[in-house]
Amino acid sequence: MNCPQCGDALDIYFKWTKLVECRSCKSSIFLSDEGAKLIGKASTLSPEPSLIKLHEAITIDNKNYLPLGKIRYAYGRGFWEEWFLKGESNQEFWLSVDEGDFVLEKRTEISLPFKSPRVVRVGRRYGSYLATEVGEGRCVGFEGELPFSINIGKTHHYIHLSKGGGNLVTVEFTDGVDKIFQGKWIDPLTIKSVYS
Amino acid sequence: MSKIQSIKCTNCAAPLTLLGGGRVESITCSYCKSVLDLNDNYKVLSNFKNVKMSYSLPFEVGMRGKLKGIDYTIIGRVSYKDTLYVESTWSDFLLFSPLYGYAWLTYEQGHLIYSKRNRTFPNLTWDEIGNQSLVMVDGKSYKPYDAYTAKITYVEGELTWVAKYGDKINYIDLIAPPHGITAENNGKEIEFYNDEYMDSNEVYEAFSIAEEKRDGAEAFHPLKPFKRPFLKALSTVSLWFMVIVALLMMAVMFDGSGKSVAHFRVDNNTSIKEPFTLSSTKYLTTIHIKADSAKALNNFNMKLFKDEKLIFSLTQKNAYIFDPMTNKVSKRLSTWERRAKEIMVYLDLDKSGVYQLLVSPIDSAINSKLNITVKEKCSRVNYLFMFGFLLLIFYLLYYFFVWRYKQKLASEKEIDSDNESIFDGIANWGQVIFWVLFVIFIFFIDGD
Structure with missing residues (x-):
């Protein structure tokens, strides 16, 4: 598949990719059944030091992951990044990286002991969960490819629910859509490059 | 287009240098000691101008060093004092790495503790933590050790929260030396930190601290591992x-358990010269003498001959080894106690063959009997x-x-x-x- 803007070949590594950034002209390309559609110019993310690099395979707990894309969210004076990883069985994983805090999660469909994530307050227990963080960030851009489209500039809301022992559930609620992710906190020292 | 701003203290206009990442919320001006809120246009929140530290520490804000394989910059410092034991003071230095985030280096009377946020602590309430006998975290069991409240006495550089003089924080320390976990409750949230006792020289080397500024850790610290x-x-x-x-x-003891070569009785009426033959001089020869009473035992003399030459004599008062060549005493030995009823004589005889043991009563009027057993090849494992x-x-x-x-x-x-x-x-x-x-x-x- 080629970029509708510059004609260069698009590097697509994931079967269900919906959004991809052209490496040559930095255009944002939306992929649908009808083909590739230019939806605008991707905002260039400022280069920041990171343990994870696009298309450089990593291992976490002896499992391999390939970073295919990332979304950057700004909060306060800083930012955090959500890395889209392809797992060994072509599964979708998300690695949240926030200044040394790493969480590896996978989308899930579990029922939670509250009606809406909007009522959750930090420090309160909800069933077996302890609410540890309620926050928001503004989407400032992306790189690589993503399994869904994003709205740059849109505010993204989330809550963190701890199950203890490093187990975490993240609920994202943007535009009335709730997405639940389940995973674990990761010690960054355990993240290794496959080819290092 | 984003605007480039020069950062100046809103109180004294001194230039400010930001070393930390996006989570830094406050910075203390190094000139006027004003604490500025980074999330509110550098608004002055408090001031540490009149607060002076009476002692200097080996570490300073701005220093760089590699700890646990991570390149860190010291971006801030908070000093605390225990509210109960006021002589207990320590300073936490905030470390920042763009790749690995934030960590703390605690300096306490020369002891150095490296801490990093823990995310795997079980879901326990504050009261539950202190009531546990052991807390399992990441496969390691930690003992609740100390619970205390500390207040902030000094602040310098950048911090990820706004620290004010006198702010109180509750702590529970759990230990598994050289590791530990600190539970920190600031009234708003509870945070957990993995602690590790560090070799101070290693840390001083990492941050290139001059020799004269290095402190030795003499006092006790619960995380200091026992090392001998x-x-x-x-x-x-x-x-x-x-x-x-x-x-x-x-x-x-098995090989030298002994073999009996003579067994005889003596009484107060006659002297007996009993021959016995040593087939081996391996180990020692023992003469076991047993009487009914101490008085009976003390009523006898004993002499040992080899080829008619005296080689050993024994009474209650003295014991001698003789040189058979010169017939002179070659060694004086200690003898038995007056109250003894039974004695064991160990002799290192260097020749096998026939020996004669002469046992003579001293006073024939004292009714006394002896049982004597001579054994060869007796070991002694003293x-x-x-x-x-x-x-x-x-x-x-x-x-x-x-x-x-x-x-x-x-x-x-x-x-x-x-x-x-x-x-x-x-x-x-x-x-x-x-x-x-x-x-x-x-x-x-x-x-x-």
């Missing part, structure tokens, strides 16, 4: 030598026993210091919990009991 490598090695070596000595003792005992002392020495360390740890502990013993961690305590019993056993066997 020489004594530990001595203990291990002693244990193996004790096994060898024990086997050697058993072999010698020296091996003493060596084994010395090895046992060397072996126990290490555990004595471990025990003392545990006692100190227990005496400094502020949280009482069930099911604990000052002997916890002495994995070889069973061995200690075994060897003590073994020594007592040997003592009884060899207690003639």
Whole structure:
């Protein structure tokens, strides 16, 4: 598949990719059944030091992951990044990286002991969960490819629910859509490059 | 287009340098000591101008060093004082790495502790943490050790929250030396940190601290691991030598259990000169003399001849070894106690063949009888026993210091919990009991 803007070949590594950034002209390309559609110019993310690099395979707990894309969210004076990883069985994983805090999660469909994530307050227990963080960030851009489209500039809301022992559930609620992710906190020292 | 701003203190206009990442919320101006809120246009929140530290520390904001393989910059410092034990003070230095985030380096009377946020602590409430006897975190069990409240006495550089003079924070320390977990409750949230006791020289080297600024850690610290490598090695070596000595003792005692070569009785009426033949001079020759009373035993003299030459004489008052060539005393020995009823004489005879043992009563009027048994090839393990005992002392020495360390740890502990013993961690305590019993056993066997 080629970029509708510059004609260069698009590097697509994931079967269900919906959004991809052209490496040559930095255009944002939306992929649908009808083909590739230019939806605008991707905002260039400022280069920041990171343990994870696009298309450089990593291992976490002896499992391999390939970073295919990332979304950057700004909060306060800083930012955090959500890395889209392809797992060994072509599964979708998300690695949240926030200044040394790493969480590896996978989308899930579990029922939670509250009606809406909007009522959750930090420090309160909800069933077996302890609410540890309620926050928001503004989407400032992306790189690589993503399994869904994003709205740059849109505010993204989330809550963190701890199950203890490093187990975490993240609920994202943007535009009335709730997405639940389940995973674990990761010690960054355990993240290794496959080819290092 | 984003605007480039020069950052100046809103109180004194001094230039500010930001070293930390996006989570930094406050910075203290190094000139006027104003604490500025980074999330509110550098608004002045408080001031530490009148707060002076009476002592200087080896570390300073802006220093760089590599700890645990991570390149860190010291971006801030907070000093605390225990609200109850006011002489207990410490300083936390905030470290920042763009790749690995934030960590703390705690300086307390020369002790250095490296801490990083823990995310795997079980979901326990504040009260529950202190009431646990053990808390399992990442497969390691931690003991609740201390609960205390501290207040902030000094702030410098950048911090990830707004710290004010006098702010109080509650802590619970859990320990598994050299590791620990600190639970921190600032009234708004509870955070957990993985702690690790660091080799101070290693940290000083990492941050290139000048020799004259380095402090030695003399005082006790609960996270400081018990380390006596020489004594530990001595203990291990002693244990193996004790096994060898024990086997050697058993072999010698078995091989040198003795063979009777003469057995006879003597009474107060006549002297007896009893011949016996030594077939071997291996080990020692024993003469076992037993009487009904001490008075009976003291009523006899004994002389040993070889080829009609006196080689040994024994009475209650003296004992001599003679040189058979010159017939002169070559060695004087100690004799038995007056109250003894039974004695064992060990002789190192260097020639096999026929010997005569002459036993004579001193006073024929005193009714007395003796039973005498002569044995050859009798081993004596006194020296091996003493060596084994010395090895046992060397072996126990290490555990004595471990025990003392545990006692100190227990005496400094502020949280009482069930099911604990000052002997916890002495994995070889069973061995200690075994060897003590073994020594007592040997003592009884060899207690003639």
